[in-house]
Amino acid sequence: MKSVLFLCVANSARSQMAEGLGRQLWGDRVRVQSAGSAPSSVNPWAIEVMREMGVDLTAHRSKSVNEIDPASVDTVITLCAEEVCPVFLGKARRLHWPIPDPASTDPSLTRDDMLARFRTARDTLRGLIERFGQQEVR
Numbered sequence: 001m002k003s004v005l006f007l008c009v010a011n012s013a014r015s016q017m018a019e020g021l022g023r024q025l026w027g028d029r030v031r032v033q034s035a036g037s038a039p040s041s042v043n044p045w046a047i048e049v050m051r052e053m054g055v056d057l058t059a060h061r062s063k064s065v066n067e068i069d070p071a072s073v074d075t076v077i078t079l080c081a082e083e084v085c086p087v088f089l090g091k092a093r094r095l096h097w098p099i100p101d102p103a104s105t106d107p108s109l110t111r112d113d114m115l116a117r118f119r120t121a122r123d124t125l126r127g128l129i130e131r132f133g134q135q136e137v138r
Contacts, residue, residue, distance in 0.1 A: 002137065003031040005073045007086045011036030011062040013043040013103050013118070014079040018125050020055040025129055026137050031072070035065040037086030043103055049118040053126075075136070079125075097128050 006018035015034035022032035039062035047057045070090025078085040081098040088094070102117035109117075 002029070003033070003072055003074045005068060005076045005088065005092070006032070006034040006079060007036065007065060007076060007088060008034075008079045008101075009036050009038050009083050009086065010040040010103075011064075012040045013046045013101065014099050014121055014125065016042050016057055016060055016062070017046050017050055017055075017118075017122050018077070018079060018129060019060070020050050020057050021053075021122075021126050021129050024053070024055050025126075025133055029137050033063075033068060033073070034060075035063045035068050035086070037065055039064050043118075045102065045114050045118040046122075049115060049122050052119075053122070077132075095132075097125075099124055 004022060006015040008015040011034055015036060019032050019034035022030065026032065041062055042057055042060050050057050065086050065088060073090055073092040075095060076088045076092045077095045077097055079097055079099050081100045099121055102121040
């Protein structure tokens, strides 16, 4: 079985959404994991926008990249854009999809603004994961 690891910093939004989408789209053909260099908690906005697509992230937890066995990963996909991406020590193939972090502490952003930011990240990830799957997952 192939294995894909999605990495970002906090393992709270982008990589969690990617993990959920990968599992939804690839089923049991691919082992999908996510992790981060500074894990925190799964972002409630990520949970909400993924629920819109029928993907439940409520049982997910943020994981450290140190919890991942390098031998269990065929492909690492980093999702950082403006921040420094985590390093993954292992022989896995590396891809980089720079997706801006939808999370923000800007108090001027409304609920609709936050949902729009997270939907944009989710939809971008979905397109990339679908294309990757067409090429790599058979």
